[in-house]
Every structure is written in C-alpha cells, then in structure tokens.
Amino acid sequence: MTYTFQRFEAEITDALVATGLIAAEEIELAAPKATNVVADLALPCFRAAKARGTNPAQLAQDLVAAWQAPADGLVERAEVSGPYVNFFLNKAAFAPAVLRDVAERASGYGCSELGSGKRVIVEYSSPNIAKRMHVGHIRSTIIGQALANLYACLGYEVIRDNHLGDYGKQFGVNIAATLHYGRPEAEGEAALAALEEQYKTYNQLMKGKSEDDPDYDPDAELAMDDNARAWSLKLEQGDPQALELWEWMVELTKTANQRNYDRLGVQFDVQHGESFYKDMLGQIISDAGESGVAERDNGAVVIKELTDAKGKKLPLFLLQRSDGGTLYITRDVATIKYREDTYNPDTVIYIVGQPQELHFRQTFALSKALGYTDAKLIHVAFGTVFDDQGQALSTRKGNMVYLEILLDDAHIRAKALIEQKVVEGKTTLTPAQIAEIAEMVGVGAVIYNDLYQDTKRNITLDWERMLAFEGNSAPYLQYMHARCCSIIREAGAVPAEYDGTLLTHEAETGLLKEIARLPQIVREAAERFAPFVVADWLYATARAFSAFYDACSVLKAASPELRAARLHLVEATAQALRNGLMLLSIRAPERM
RNA sequence: GCGGCUGUAGCUCAGUGGAUAGAGCAUUGGUCUUCGGAACCAAGGGCCGGGGGUUCGAGUCCCUCCAGCCGCGCCA
Numbered sequence: 001m002t003y004t005f006q007r008f009e010a011e012i013t014d015a016l017v018a019t020g021l022i023a024a025e026e027i028e029l030a031a032p033k034a035t036n037v038v039a040d041l042a043l044p045c046f047r048a049a050k051a052r053g054t055n056p057a058q059l060a061q062d063l064v065a066a067w068q069a070p071a072d073g074l075v076e077r078a079e080v081s082g083p084y085v086n087f088f089l090n091k092a093a094f095a096p097a098v099l100r101d102v103a104e105r106a107s108g109y110g111c112s113e114l115g116s117g118k119r120v121i122v123e124y125s126s127p128n129i130a131k132r133m134h135v136g137h138i139r140s141t142i143i144g145q146a147l148a149n150l151y152a153c154l155g156y157e158v159i160r161d162n163h164l165g166d167y168g169k170q171f172g173v174n175i176a177a178t179l180h181y182g183r184p185e186a187e188g189e190a191a192l193a194a195l196e197e198q199y200k201t202y203n204q205l206m207k208g209k210s211e212d213d214p215d216y217d218p219d220a221e222l223a224m225d226d227n228a229r230a231w232s233l234k235l236e237q238g239d240p241q242a243l244e245l246w247e248w249m250v251e252l253t254k255t256a257n258q259r260n261y262d263r264l265g266v267q268f269d270v271q272h273g274e275s276f277y278k279d280m281l282g283q284i285i286s287d288a289g290e291s292g293v294a295e296r297d298n299g300a301v302v303i304k305e306l307t308d309a310k311g312k313k314l315p316l317f318l319l320q321r322s323d324g325g326t327l328y329i330t331r332d333v334a335t336i337k338y339r340e341d342t343y344n345p346d347t348v349i350y351i352v353g354q355p356q357e358l359h360f361r362q363t364f365a366l367s368k369a370l371g372y373t374d375a376k377l378i379h380v381a382f383g384t385v386f387d388d389q390g391q392a393l394s395t396r397k398g399n400m401v402y403l404e405i406l407l408d409d410a411h412i413r414a415k416a417l418i419e420q421k422v423v424e425g426k427t428t429l430t431p432a433q434i435a436e437i438a439e440m441v442g443v444g445a446v447i448y449n450d451l452y453q454d455t456k457r458n459i460t461l462d463w464e465r466m467l468a469f470e471g472n473s474a475p476y477l478q479y480m481h482a483r484c485c486s487i488i489r490e491a492g493a494v495p496a497e498y499d500g501t502l503l504t505h506e507a508e509t510g511l512l513k514e515i516a517r518l519p520q521i522v523r524e525a526a527e528r529f530a531p532f533v534v535a536d537w538l539y540a541t542a543r544a545f546s547a548f549y550d551a552c553s554v555l556k557a558a559s560p561e562l563r564a565a566r567l568h569l570v571e572a573t574a575q576a577l578r579n580g581l582m583l584l585s586i587r588a589p590e591r592m
Numbered sequence: 593g594c595g596g597c598u599g600u601a602g603c604u605c606a607g608u609g610g611a612u613a614g615a616g617c618a619u620u621g622g623u624c625u626u627c628g629g630a631a632c633c634a635a636g637g638g639c640c641g642g643g644g645g646u647u648c649g650a651g652u653c654c655c656u657c658c659a660g661c662c663g664c665g666c667c668a
Contacts, residue, residue, distance in 0.1 A: 030610080032610085032611070033607075033610075033611080033613080033614090034610085034611045034612065034613090035612075035613085035614075036611075036612055037611060037612095042610085042611085044609095044610050044611090044649095046610080046648060046649075047648095049648095050648075055648095056648080081611080082611075083610090083611085083648090084610085084611070128668080165668065167668090168667070168668060169666090169667055169668080170667065170668060173667095229666095274668090297665085298665095298666090299666095300665075300666055302665065302666095303665095304665095312595075313594090313595095314595090314664095315594080315595080315663095315664045315665085316664090316665055317664090317665065318665050318666055320666085321665095321666045322666060323666080325666080327665095327666075327667080327668085328667075328668050329668095353662095354596075354597060354661090354662065354663090355596095355662055355663060356663085356668085357595090357596050357597075357662085357663070358595070358596075358663055358664060359663090359668085361595090361596085381596085381597075383597080383598085383661085383662095384661075384662070386661085390661090392661095392662095417630075421628085421630085425628095426628055426629085426630095427628070441630095452605085452616095453604080453605055453606080454605085454606085456597065456598080457597090457598070457605080458597085458598075458660095458661060458662090460604085462604080464617090465604070465617080468616090468617085469630055470616090470617085470630060470631095471615090471616045471617060471630095472604095472605090472615075472616045472617090473616090473630085475630060476630060476631090478630090479628085479630050479631085480630095480631090482628080482630095483627085483628060483631090486627075486628060487627050487628095490627055491627085524608090528608075532605095532606085536606065536615090539615080539616085540615090543615090543632095546631060546632065547632070547633090549627080549631080549632085550623090550624090550631075550632045550633085551632090553627060554627055555627045556627070570627095591628090592628095592630085
C-alpha cells in the first residue's frame with residue numbers, strides 16, 4: 001500500500017509532469033525549512049530553469065499557470081512564491097486518509113515491505129564473558145536493538161547476533177586467575193563482580209602494579225603473563241581444563257545478562273561468541289598468505305599493505321601472534337566469512353564504539369580483499385561515555401556505571417514520581433501496577449537517553465538528564481500516550497462511524513501531519529542507521545498532540561460528529577506513538 | 593607524524609545544497625472554574641570554531657588552519 005503523504009507527493013509529481021514543462025527527474029520536492037513559509041511541500045525551480053535557459057521565477061509561474069490537479073485529490077492548490085512553487089494539502093481529504101492508514105495497519109503503521117527478500121545481520125551488545133555489563137554495552141545493546149527493530153519494520157529479514165567476547169588473551173587471564181584464586185561462591189551479577197575482581201588483581205599482579213598486594217612477587221610477573229597467554233592458546237587448541245572453565249563462565253555470564261536483556265526488551269537470534277569461529281582461523285591465515293596480502297615477520301603473520309574502501313592506506317596489523325595465537329581481527333574476519341557462507345546477507349551492521357573505527361576499516365578491507373563477502377559492511381560507531389569530570393569510565397578508576405544498577409536507579413526514581421501522582425489523586429493504581437509502570441517509565445528513560453541524539457556523539461554522564469521526566473524524554477512521550485488512552489477510556493466507546501473531513505482545526509491538521517510522517521521517518525532512520533530520527537519524530541508528535549489537547553476538547557466537542565472524529569484522531573495518535581516507541585523498544589503504559 | 597569523530601543559543605542537541613538557522617534544559621513572563629500540569633503559550637538569548645573556495649544559493653560540499661575526544665604490530 002502507499003501511504004498518504006507519498007500519494008500527496010505522487011499527485012504533485014504527476015500533475016507537474018502533465019504540464020509538459022518539467023521532467024520527472026528534475027522534480028525534487030521538499031518540505032520548506034524556513035519557518036516563515038507555510039507550504040506542505042515546495043519545488044525550487046532553479047535547476048530546471050537553468051537547463052531551459054529561463055529564470056526560476058518565470059518557470060514557477062508557468063508551472064502554476066499550466067497546473068491541473070485532480071479535483072478531489074490530496075493537493076488543494078499550487079502557488080508561486082518567487083522561484084518556488086508551493087503546494088498545499090487538501091485538509092479535508094488528508095485527515096480521513098491518514099486516519100485510514102493508521103487504522104488499516106494498526107501496529108504495523110509506519111512499516112512497509114521495502115526490504116522484503118533482503119537479509120540484514122545486526123551485531124550488537126557483545127558483552128565480555130566473566131564481566132558485568134556496563135555503560136558501554138548499554139549503548140551497543142540499545143542502539144542495536146532499535147536498528148534491528150527498524151529494519152524488521154521495513155520488511156528485511158533481520159538476524160540479531162550477540163557476538164560475545166569469550167576468547168583471546170583476556171580470556172586466558174580469566175582462566176589463569178580462576179585457577180590461581182579459585183571459583184567464586186556467589187551467583188548472578190555478584191559472581192561476575194567477583195570474577196572481575198580476580199581478573200583485575202591478577203592483571204595488576206601480572207603487570208607489577210600492585211606492590212601492596214601480599215601475593216606480589218616481582219619474579220612472578222613474566223611467568224604470569226606467559227601463563228595467561230598460554231591459557232588463551234590452550235583454549236584455542238581445545239584443552240579440556242580450559243574448555244571446562246570457559247563453558248562454566250559463559251553459562252554464568254549468559255544467565256546473569258539475561259535479566260538485563262529482559263528488562264530492555266532485547267532479543268537475539270544467535271549468540272555465537274568469538275570462540276564459535278575458532279576452527280576457521282587457520283584457513284583465514286592461509287588464505288591471507290596465499291593471496292599475498294599477508295607475510296611472515298618474526299614468526300607473526302602481518303598485513304603490511306592494505307587500503308580501505310576509500311583507497312586510504314591502512315596501518316600495519318597482525319593476523320597471528322608469534323606464539324601462534326590469533327587476534328581479535330582474525331576472528332572478526334572469520335565471522336564475516338561464516339556469515340556470508342551461512343546467511344548470504346545483503347548488509348551486516350556492527351554496533352561498536354568509535355575507538356574501534358580503525359579495527360573495522362581493517363577488518364572490512366581484509367574481508368573484501370580475500371573475497372569473503374559482497375555484503376555491505378557498516379560500522380555504526382557510537383561515542384564514548386565520560387563522567388562529569390570528563391574522564392572515561394573504567395573499573396580501575398572506580399567510576400564505572402553498571403547496567404543493572406542504572407536500571408534499578410531509574411526504576412526507583414520513576415516509582416517515587418508515580419506514587420506522588422497517586423497521592424495527588426492524578427491517577428489510580430494498585431501497588432502491582434505501580435511497580436510495573438515504574439519499570440516501563442524508568443527503563444524507557446534510560447533507553448531514550450541513549451537514542452535521542454546522534455549515536456556518534458560522545459556523552460557526558462548526567463544523571464539528571466538521563467533520568468529526566470520532562471521535556472524531550474521518554475516519560476513525556478509515554479505520558480502523552482497515556483493521556484490519549486485516558487480520553488478513550490473516559491469516552492467509553494469510540495463510534496465506528498465518523499467523518500474525518502471535520503478535522504480541519506489548525507491543531508488537528510498539525511497533529512495529522514506529524515502522524516503522516518512516520519512511514520518516511522522509519523525509512524530515513526534505517527537508511528541513516530540513526531534511531532534518533534525516530535526519537536525526534538516522537539517528540540514532535542507528542543508535542544503536536546499536547547497542543548491539540550490544549551486547543552481542542554474531545555469529550556466536550558461542539559457536536560457529537562466532531563467528538564467522534566476527534567476520538568479517532570486520538571486513537572490514531574496513541575497508535576502512532578506506540579509504534580514509534582516500540583521501534584525504540586520503549587514500552588507505552590496506558591496509565592501512569 | 594598519520595587517521596577517524598566532533599565544534600550551531602549559557603548548557604545538551606536537531607538542521608543529510610534552498611526562502612528570515614530550530615528544540616529541550618536553564619532564565620523571565622503568561623495560560624488553566626483541567627478530556628490527567630510529567631502540560632500549554634510567549635519573551636530574551638546566535639560573526640553556525642577561523643579563513644579561503646565551489647554554486648544562482650553554503651550551518652550543510654571542497655581546501656586549509658585552530659580546538660576537543662579517540663585510534664595507530666603480538667589486548668579486545
């Protein structure tokens with residue numbers, strides 16, 4: 001089906017082409033950015049006029065003079081404005097058309113079949129085994145889930161892949177430390193915290209940074225480092241003791257993380273860790289050698305000459321350590337080959353922090369050089385989170401923010417506010433409802449904080465902003481949705497029959513125009529890998545509803561017919577807001 | 593040194609070649625005998641980091657300089 005706003009655009013294009021004065025490919029319609037212009041779409045005539053040797057204002061006049069649009073269509077009129085032709089919506093036709101779009105597709109409103117037959121892999125979250133999830137993983141998890149939702153909404157087949165960090169030398173440290181200190185007694189996040197502590201202590205000891213430690217032994221440093229590297233190698237070679245510990249830690253971590261994923265509404269189709277690709281690593285290295293891109297250097301396998309997609313030379317990097325162990329990039333290249341062979345994706349999207357930008361340029365370049373994939377490889381590089389002192393967050397500095405604690409905090413804060421509303425008599429809720437809504441609102445606030453702005457920006461940790469319940473925030477959006485629901489509840493029933501042409505009030509039209517934009521917003525957000533485009537739209541739509549709410553009474557409308565039409569508008573608003581929020585994995589309570 | 597990202601209102605950010613650059617927060621003032629005030633309306637506040645260029649037209653594209661964050665062979 002074609003959405004109303006697309007039809008509006010198509011009608012204009014057809015009518016313009018019918019004048020014989022302009023060709024379809026010369027027509028670029030855009031909503032005016034300037035606030036003093038009130039048109040719904042505009043055609044700048046500069047380029048077409050130049051091609052014809054006439055001046056833009058003249059062409060605009062000629063176009064409007066020859067203009068003939070269908071009488072009962074969506075275009076009310078075309079108007080000359082200097083070198084522009086401005087087009088205006090037929091409000092009476094527009095309103096029922098938009099309401100029909102929403103009613104027909106309901107929870108699928110905004111979605112389309114644009115990507116049907118195409119396959120997208122989204123790699124996101126990707127926490128490390130034997131570590132708690134912290135702010136860095138929050139970003140990847142939330143952004144990735146939103147992008148997966150967006151592509152699914154566009155009809156793509158989406159494969160959500162949690163690429164767990166369960167390998168490499170860091171894991172050798174984990175094994176060595178566990179053997180050194182024993183397995184922690186605790187369970188869940190507490191067990192992960194204990195493992196982190198062991199890892200940290202061992203690492204410090206290994207690097208000789210902890211002379212206060214009673215276990216400190218200067219002579220042991222080198223031996224311990226070698227020991228950790230040896231364990232990472234043993235793991236690669238399938239040593240039973242290493243494997244047993246590895247399996248235990250993977251299960252422990254997955255179980256602990258699942259609770260966070262459930263709260264965030266995050267789901268995966270596959271959760272292969274890096275280790276899953278271990279049997280392919282030898283082939284990657286030999287392929288690289290045979291193709292000539294890799295060479296031996298002091299026992300290691302090195303890539304010295306490689307250019308990225310833009311033809312820029314990439315710095316030298318290693319594919320295999322001199323002790324025979326592989327590296328992060330070896331596994332990532334193997335992963336690409338595996339995905340190509342298994343899924344044949346059109347696009348693979350990686351949601352990984354900006355500091356790894358070079359890593360992915362190298363990974364993508366090598367995969368292409370070895371002919372492993374023809375998919376589009378996209379690195380969505382999100383910015384770093386800093387504390388209010390401008391310091392990067394780290395366990396070592398003690399300023400780390402863990403996911404579970406953040407969500408709990410948001411929940412508590414939301415709960416306090418809801419309880420206050422109950423005391424004030426603004427809403428009626430049972431304790432069980434309060435707990436459920438506090439979770440939706442608190443978690444929603446956290447998610448929105450990561451999605452409301454362009455993901456590539458760095459973020460300064462600001463608890464006030466993160467848990468904001470006013471202005472451009474998730475709770476504001478949820479509140480507007482709850483208000484819609486409240487009106488419908490109060491109304492009793494929404495009449496099946498209504499006359500949408502009655503919705504011509506400025507505030508009504510403003511709201512309808514926002515609702516009508518959702519389908520193109522979804523497309524744009526996916527194309528740009530930018531969930532904030534949806535967040536922007538949600539906020540604009542919620543504001544438009546709020547303005548409508550203020551200007552037009554629904555239940556006390558001037559006539560029963562107008563009341564019925566407005567009820568349908570409110571219903572459509574609720575549906576559209578809900579759909580937008582769902583795209584970001586934010587839940588929409590009916591009361592709060 | 594090379595490379596990536598960023599620089600727009602006091603602060604946090606939109607603006608992906610079109611008309612007089614927009615939001616939130618903060619500040620100031622107003623609205624409401626409320627369909628839920630987590631609201632609405634309004635005001636003040638900008639050499640869009642600097643300088644060149646391309647174009648009918650540049651916050652947007654190119655070059656250059658400056659500032660901040662990040663990355664660059666045996667971690668991930």
